[in-house]
Amino acid sequence: MLNYYRWYFIVGCGALLLIILNWAYLAFAVRRKTEQLRKKVEENREYERENRKITERIEALEKAKSIGIISAMVAHELKQPLGAINNYSEAILRQLKRGKKPAEEILTEALSEIKSESQRASEIVEFVRNIGRKEPRQRKRFNLESAVEHTIELMKRLGRLNSKCTLTGAENLFVYADPLNVDLVLMNLLKNAEEAVRNQQNAEIKVEIKNAGADALVIIEDNGPDMTDDQFASLRNLGQSSKKDGLGLGLAIVRELLEANGGSLKLVRIPSGGLRCIASLPIALEDKDGPG
Numbered sequence: 001m002l003n004y005y006r007w008y009f010i011v012g013c014g015a016l017l018l019i020i021l022n023w024a025y026l027a028f029a030v031r032r033k034t035e036q037l038r039k040k041v042e043e044n045r046e047y048e049r050e051n052r053k054i055t056e057r058i059e060a061l062e063k064a065k066s067i068g069i070i071s072a073m074v075a076h077e078l079k080q081p082l083g084a085i086n087n088y089s090e091a092i093l094r095q096l097k098r099g100k101k102p103a104e105e106i107l108t109e110a111l112s113e114i115k116s117e118s119q120r121a122s123e124i125v126e127f128v129r130n131i132g133r134k135e136p137r138q139r140k141r142f143n144l145e146s147a148v149e150h151t152i153e154l155m156k157r158l159g160r161l162n163s164k165c166t167l168t169g170a171e172n173l174f175v176y177a178d179p180l181n182v183d184l185v186l187m188n189l190l191k192n193a194e195e196a197v198r199n200q201q202n203a204e205i206k207v208e209i210k211n212a213g214a215d216a217l218v219i220i221e222d223n224g225p226d227m228t229d230d231q232f233a234s235l236r237n238l239g240q241s242s243k244k245d246g247l248g249l250g251l252a253i254v255r256e257l258l259e260a261n262g263g264s265l266k267l268v269r270i271p272s273g274g275l276r277c278i279a280s281l282p283i284a285l286e287d288k289d290g291p292g
Contacts, residue, residue, distance in 0.1 A: 078124055080160070080187055081117040087159075088114050123180050139261060141284035144175045144182075144216050145209055151186040152207065161190055161205075163197050169209035175216045176284035177261040185254050189220045189277050192251070196224030196275065215263070215280040224274040232269050254279070 088110040095102050102110070148167060155161035175182070190205070197203035200223060210217040235251055255265045258279055268276040 078121055081121040081124065083160075084117040084154075085114050085121075088117075120180070120183075124184070139176055139178050141174050141176055142179055144173045144218070144281070145169075145171055147179060147182055148186060148207060148209060148218060151183055151190065155187065155190055155194075161194050163194055163203040163205055165190075165205040165207065167207045167209075169207075169219075170211045170216070171209075173209060173211055173216050174284045175281040177263070177281050178257075181257040181261055182281065185257050185279055186218070186220075188251070188254050189218075189279065193220055193222040193224070193275075193277075196222045200224060211283070212280070214283060216283050218279045218281075219276060220279075221270070221276040222274045223270075223272075226273045227269055227275065232267075235267055
């Protein structure tokens with residue numbers, strides 16, 4: 001019987017052996033896979049811990065960067081009002097040291113300007129504090145042409161705008177924005193234009209106000225030198241400046257201020273040399289306190 005059934009027995013034993021080997025292989029594969037999954041889970045946990053650490057470091061760096069930018073903005077923007085206060089104070093002191101009593105009209109004008117610029121410096125500090133607190137800006141309806149004229153005249157009186165500067169375009173155009181923000185935008189753009197044409201023959205800065213439907217445009221164009229591609233590209237990058245002692249914050253501040261007031265900034269390189277800056281602001285509707 002054994003001889004008769006030996007092949008069945010051999011086949012049965014072989015099948016049983018294959019089943020045992022398969023079970024052993026599966027058990028080994030499951031253990032190996034389980035170990036791999038355990039290691040993978042541990043690696044993922046380690047990655048998560050590292051990611052949390054990296055995120056915390058990035059947040060700390062971003063916070064430090066924001067503090068640095070705000071500090072630089074204060075230093076950058078306070079130069080003009082403090083410079084004006086210093087100029088008027090020195091002029092009065094020089095006359096007093098010479099034994100001359102300033103005329104009442106001149107003294108009144110100088111003290112009025114000192115008071116005005118002190119208020120402006122205070123507003124700048126408050127404005128930067130509001131950025132840190134992310135509070136909304138105070139916007140209102142005002143005459144854009146008057147604001148541009150005032151800024152040009154102020155910068156001329158302070159000796160910060162010595163090149164030929166012409167103002168043309170729409171009259172009695174009212175915009176809805178924060179007047180201080182607009183003043184800072186105009187001062188930055190005019191200062192940049194003045195620096196660009198400083199060593200140019202027939203230096204000229206053209207300022208034009210345009211009505212563009214829902215927006216008012218202030219176009220400031222200079223006939224400065226040609227700009228390389230790298231120089232023009234650097235104007236778009238925060239913290240980069242084409243000037244030796246520049247902070248790289250001027251145009252970044254301008255963009256921030258315009259966007260905060262519903263506007264924008266566009267830069268165009270002029271083929272013959274120079275730069276055209278187009279600042280847009282929302283037009284205020286008639287007899288209303290806002291654009292809508």
